[in-house]
Amino acid sequence: MNTAPNIHAMIVAAGRGSRFGAPIAKQYTMLKGQTLLEHSVARLAGSTYIDKCLLVVAADDSTAQTLNFALPIYYAIGGAERWQSVQAGVEAIIHAGAAATDLVVIHDAARPAVPSHDIDQVIKAAMLEPYGAILATPVTDTLKEAQYQTHIQSIAESKSIGETNPHYYVKRTIDRNGLWQAQTPQVFRVEQLRRVLAYVAEHNLIITDEASAFEHLALPIRLVTGSRQNIKLTYPDDAILLAAILTAQSQQP
Numbered sequence: 001m002n003t004a005p006n007i008h009a010m011i012v013a014a015g016r017g018s019r020f021g022a023p024i025a026k027q028y029t030m031l032k033g034q035t036l037l038e039h040s041v042a043r044l045a046g047s048t049y050i051d052k053c054l055l056v057v058a059a060d061d062s063t064a065q066t067l068n069f070a071l072p073i074y075y076a077i078g079g080a081e082r083w084q085s086v087q088a089g090v091e092a093i094i095h096a097g098a099a100a101t102d103l104v105v106i107h108d109a110a111r112p113a114v115p116s117h118d119i120d121q122v123i124k125a126a127m128l129e130p131y132g133a134i135l136a137t138p139v140t141d142t143l144k145e146a147q148y149q150t151h152i153q154s155i156a157e158s159k160s161i162g163e164t165n166p167h168y169y170v171k172r173t174i175d176r177n178g179l180w181q182a183q184t185p186q187v188f189r190v191e192q193l194r195r196v197l198a199y200v201a202e203h204n205l206i207i208t209d210e211a212s213a214f215e216h217l218a219l220p221i222r223l224v225t226g227s228r229q230n231i232k233l234t235y236p237d238d239a240i241l242l243a244a245i246l247t248a249q250s251q252q253p
Contacts, residue, residue: 014078039112046116132188135226
């Protein structure tokens with residue numbers, strides 16, 4: 001008997017991307033002739049495990065259904081916070097027939113360059129886990145903790161060096177040993193994700209990704225090393241890097 005879980009893909013695209021500073025929602029930024037959202041769906045389509053995708057969009061979204069996607073698409077309406085959008089997506093997946101032990105693959109619309117091989121690898125890892133697995137990369141940069149000072153007497157200040165952020169100074173270097181930078185997709189057991197998101201709602205917690213919800217309950221989520229090409233469009237400069245990555249990937253055999 002085949003006991004492999006069914007795989008349900010979800011892209012959360014209900015946010016506005018305020019840090020990106022564009023007049024349109026970030027997921028509709030154009031790169032190489034397609035929106036970020038179309039690129040990201042195409043990456044999921046490259047996985048051997050995924051044959052359709054749920055898009056969680058804002059209630060007033062009038063763009064998503066005008067696009068051309070590489071997978072069959074169905075929709076759910078998101079909430080004010082990311083975790084609320086994921087929660088709405090989980091309920092839609094369950095309503096569509098997902099079993100408790102099935103896996104839900106959650107990807108950011110703003111990560112259009114994730115290699116499809118990485119998607120398969122994190123799904124394979126999650127199949128072996130009771131709760132799930134996420135793509136991530138070990139931190140390699142030197143990390144500094146900052147401290148805020150209202151004034152400093154220095155030659156540098158008088159010459160306006162660093163004037164774009166003049167009041168933050170290095171407090172200490174953070175030991176990067178054991179630190180990882182989270183990516184998506186993040187893959188979880190359907191019912192376990194539903195349970196931890198209910199806990200987040202009940203306790204009014206602030207989380208920055210789905211794995212954070214599991215951390216609050218000390219539930220282990222496996223880390224799977226992902227590609228450093230899988231960057232997220234957050235600031236305008238990121239678009240230049242992503243365009244270069246997508247071009248390079250398209251030229252690979």
